[in-house]
Every structure is written in structure tokens, then in C-alpha cells.
Amino acid sequence: MDAIITIIGIILGLGFFVIIIEFICKLIKRFLKLFGFFCEICPKCNAKDSFKLDSTKIIDRYNTSKKVDERTATGKRRERHIKCTKVVKKYVYCCRSCNYKYYIERTEELT
Numbered sequence: 001m002d003a004i005i006t007i008i009g010i011i012l013g014l015g016f017f018v019i020i021i022e023f024i025c026k027l028i029k030r031f032l033k034l035f036g037f038f039c040e041i042c043p044k045c046n047a048k049d050s051f052k053l054d055s056t057k058i059i060d061r062y063n064t065s066k067k068v069d070e071r072t073a074t075g076k077r078r079e080r081h082i083k084c085t086k087v088v089k090k091y092v093y094c095c096r097s098c099n100y101k102y103y104i105e106r107t108e109e110l111t
Ligand SMILES: [Zn+2]
Pocket: 042, 043, 044, 045, 046, 047, 050, 095, 096, 097, 098, 099, 100
């Protein structure tokens, strides 16, 4: 009887483990996407990793301010707000094999 419970425990444990691994994979994928790595499958022709950056376009631009940490001469930290310009960029990605296009919008700081 004890052996069966142990086996059930192991199976449940493994199931839980698989769910966690899947969750971590999803997180990693989302994280990679943020940095522009695409491992997407084209919805039209099912080609894998076939997207290339086709064009970028600035569609909006606005002035805003951001918080920066500053160290004063006495070594103290001080918060300061400085002006900066942000742009909303449209990245158009295109499938190499069927020309399917999609775009994402990203806000970036103008440097
Ligand atoms: Zn395609």
C-alpha cells in the first residue's frame, strides 16, 4: 500500500514539475520577445523563424521626464527629474517565405 502511495506521489510530483517547467519556458519566451528575438511560426505558411525586420517607423514622439539617481559631492544620493524625449516606433516584420506582415509598437527613449 505504501509503495502505491509513493508511486502516486511521484507521478503527481512529476506532473507538477512539468507544469512549472512549461511556465518557465513561457516566461523565457516572453522575455526573449521583449529583446526582439522571435521564434514565431508564421500563421500563413507555418514557416518557423522566418520573420525578418522589414522596416521601422516613428509614429509618435513626446516629451516627458524621468527619474534619475544622482550622487552629490558629499556622497549622498538624490533623486532628480530630467527631461527626455520618447518615441513610439512601429516595427514591421515580414515573413521570408510568404511575405506575411505584422507589426509591433515599442516605446523607446530617444538618445
Ligand atoms: Zn509565411
